[in-house]
Amino acid sequence: MSASSPGPLSGLRVLDLTRVLAGPTCTQMLGDLGAEVIKIERPEAGDDTRGFAPPVWPKSGESAYFVGVNRNKKSVTLDISKPEGQAIIHKLLESCDMLVENFKVGALAKYGLSYEKLKDKYPRLIYCSITGFGQTGPYAPRPGYDALIQAMGGIMSLTGEPGGSPQKSGVPVADLFAGLYGCIGLLAALNHRHATGEGQQIDIGMLDTHVAWLANQGSNFLSTGENPVRLGNQHPNIAPYQEFPSKDGYLILAVGNDPTFERFCKNFGQEHLLADERFSTNPKRVANRQLVTDTLTPLMKSKTTAEWVEALEALKIACGPINTLKDVFADPHVQARGCVIEMEHASGETVKVTANPVRLSATPPTYRIAAPVLGQHNDEVLGGLLGMSEAEIAGLKDQGIV
Template identity: 70%
Template sequence: MTNTSTKNGIADSTGDAKIENTGPLAGLKVFDLTRVLAGPTCVQMLADLGADVIKIEKPGAGDDTRSFAPPFMPGTKESAYFVGVNRNKRSVTLDISKPEGQSLARELIGKCDILVENFKVGALTKYGLGYEQLHALFPGLIYCSITGFGQTGPYAPRPGYDSLMQAMGGIMSLTGEPDGLPQKVGVPVADIFAGLYGCIGVLAALRYKERTGRGQQIDIGMLDANVAWLANQGMNFLATGENPPRLGNQHPNIVPYQVFPTADGYMVLSIGNDPTFVRFCKNFGLDDMPEDVRFSTNAARVANRDLVTKTLAPVLKSQTTDWWVERLEVLKIGCGPINTLSQVFADPQVIARNMVVEMKHSSGPEVQVIANPVRLSDTPVSYRAAPPVLGQHTSEVMESWLGLSEVACAELHAKGVI
């Protein structure tokens, strides 16, 4: 079963809430106390996989990212930032700083399987919504906390921000030109990875709950996540005790694996092993290079990376990017252009994979969102509902989940509780 059609390379969702939910998490309910990016990324993944999510937002204000604009999505008052990580969720406005709001929150949580939050450590305890407090009431509840530094350690009380984590977690020391400033990655990867690690933790906790009936807390620190994905560079340091230098667009362990200028722009050349290097050299007039001890093995090329770059650069500069891509693909040698975003979203592979989805927004127009990359053969991701306007589903949830009347909802709204 599919829930989208394709129009000009863009997958189209009607936005109809009646779209069949075939996701593997269908039937699970999530109480979403997150905002900005790390938490919403985690919860959107759960929602895309079928979970029924109620996103709790402060009345009159909502998620901070609703005001992270311009740009706004065309025809709406919603920021592009907010729309990017809040589909398949229902917005419920609820003031948890008020006793009545806390009571309603606990009633709603009692009907949920999962709670995800990214408040500062201890902040929810003063509202009676901390992990220990809720675990005593609902021992099966899975409670995922995403914070800057985790629940323990000397930095636990500090707020966390993406650029701060990129700085403290080491990735900025590795990114940028050797003689330039440290650079952050161009998108908030520390937030995104923390959200994805949080989702993985929730899925593991669900499996444990299936076996035991017990819930637990998932403690995700953004700094921890940032350290975890240092990958080969982190391991290079642990192996040598030496801080890896910034190499610009070069790879620390493989040469040549980098950006090269071409006759009309730039391209990436990725030669991952010695046979591929030989194949490249033999086809482009560099027959002597593989026989030279300075270049014959990857280890030798890493030791002589500047000379490799100096030798190859004039060759690659002699032809256009398209010329190189066409010939290197035939030879099964890794390469590619450096695309702008307009080129990315026009790329035939991106179009073929339906990586943009159109959804009917409650404001009226269709909005484009970036698709979920997880492809499940039997339980596909469903695009059931566009990101909501603030408080769009408050009355619906209060009435259907808690049995409150319209009059009761109106009274709570007048008090500023919902």
């Protein structure tokens, strides 16, 4: 994970017209893998998430939200609503391989920066659009927000306690999945360009990606036509696979198959359950899930969480504590895997961020630039890359273009 080793996307240049979370997640992944990412931000205001605070890092005053999804990017302030700003975008595109944007459908067309406007001039350009509902369909003009997509995409109907109200995930999964699917699409398009020399557009709709990752629950509905019910922390297809109270808290017990259930029963005084038809197979336990829960709860309360983890791990039965984030980041395995890294911010402050989880043996992710301050790389990009003079850059600043 050396900051100096080249990543697998080294030499790739990405023009980043994204903000908030879905798009920045996509472009940060590209940056971690070695791409040079030039992030275009509004003069004075910048990415919306610079203002998503508290919390902030105390010395820089930068929001924790922005710092977490904008490393390995160069910040250039530019007003793309003005012809001079659009001209600079075109100069940058002459040397860029990819453009990633998450404007509303049609918003960039009025600036001459839609894919249709650019594809003939830059035929090798790979152009990724991330929106709430995609470029087509009746909802295409609508704005997309994470909670809205979680609601419309069905996941909220599946999340929460039985009989309780629908719940969204505690993290913005709709945004994150859209960003990651966008990155997958960009890498596929890059491989296509290697073979043909042709660029293309990737159309990522958050609702599309949300439907795609409904996974087993989506398949359950498609095979039956019946809406799955909310089960709290229980698994829709496996039992027991849920949280249980322990003597001092809670833990997750995941009994994935019949041999594991047999091993569990024989080692914890529950052999009689193996002769009970209602417990004999996983489908029977799923059909009688409340009985399974009620039967095992007194047993699970007989030990502390730590005692259960030790005993169950010795038998290779999956289990684990329900950690707070403090517990997560203190976990010895999380620490051994290097899941948190420290980076030097331009303010001189050391900031902590979660590491990229993609483990590549030959070309691992690199951590070169902490999330930039607004306009940090104006002179480097405009002067160094585009060859503008100091006077030209100063003139653009006076006009409010940068």
